[in-house]
Amino acid sequence: DAGITQSPRYKITETGRQVTLMCHQTWSHSYMFWYRQDLGHGLRLIYYSAAADITDKGEVPDGYVVSRSKTENFPLTLESATRSQTSVYFCASSESSLSYEQYFGPGTRLTVT
Amino acid sequence: ELKVEQNPLFLSMQEGKNYTIYCNYSTTSDRLYWYRQDPGKSLESLFVLLSNGAVKQEGRLMASLDTKARLSTLHITAAVHDLSATYFCAVDISHDMRFGAGTRLTVKP
Numbered sequence: 001d002a003g004i005t006q007s008p009r010y011k012i013t014e015t016g017r018q019v020t021l022m023c024h025q026t027w028s029h030s031y032m033f034w035y036r037q038d039l040g041h042g043l044r045l046i047y048y049s050a051a052a053d054i055t056d057k058g059e060v061p062d063g064y065v066v067s068r069s070k071t072e073n074f075p076l077t078l079e080s081a082t083r084s085q086t087s088v089y090f091c092a093s094s095e096s097s098l099s100y101e102q103y104f105g106p107g108t109r110l111t112v113t
Numbered sequence: 114e115l116k117v118e119q120n121p122l123f124l125s126m127q128e129g130k131n132y133t134i135y136c137n138y139s140t141t142s143d144r145l146y147w148y149r150q151d152p153g154k155s156l157e158s159l160f161v162l163l164s165n166g167a168v169k170q171e172g173r174l175m176a177s178l179d180t181k182a183r184l185s186t187l188h189i190t191a192a193v194h195d196l197s198a199t200y201f202c203a204v205d206i207s208h209d210m211r212f213g214a215g216t217r218l219t220v221k222p
Binding site: 042058059103 | 203215
């Protein structure tokens with residue numbers, strides 16, 4: 001089906017492990033985004049990408065790495081997970097248009113023990 | 114630094130009543146968004162406001178934008194239980210999107 005998907009939907013990992021969250025969109029949107037959602041903080045932008053091979057830091061990039069080799073995929077890697085990275089992660093995409101409206105994936109709930 | 118403040122953070126209202134959620138932001142922007150989130154779900158786009166004075170309505174919800182005051186409002190008319198959710202405003206500066214903390218709305222019969 002068309003849209004934006006994330007995998008896995010739920011993940012439990014241990015402190016210090018590397019974990020990668022996947023995001024895939026079928027709209028050929030230029031822009032893709034990663035957010036984390038924590039109670040009391042709303043959503044905070046981690047990284048975004050304007051096109052393949054172009055990425056930029058958002059509000060809270062520390063501890064995260066992104067890449068975008070293909071337009072449709074935007075993986076987020078936690079190189080050495082910490083408990084403070086326990087959160088719900090949302091991927092989003094938008095067209096390069098006037099409105100910049102973003103469409104969100106279903107989210108990944110990550111727990112770091 | 115762009116900051117977005119919503120109030121109230123929690124809102125409990127009775128069915129049939131009207132209320133307004135406020136969204137203030139600190140830096141000039143011509144793009145403001147309202148999203149709805151149900152518990153355990155993703156965000157659903159409600160409104161995109163692109164210019165000063167923009168007003169959009171969908172059912173019992175109406176959103177407006179005053180860029181000079183750096184203020185957006187989400188007005189709820191004759192609330193019904195189905196509107197219970199968390200509502201977020203977000204402001205966009207060149208794709209750097211900043212969200213408010215959200216308003217958790219509960220509509221009681």
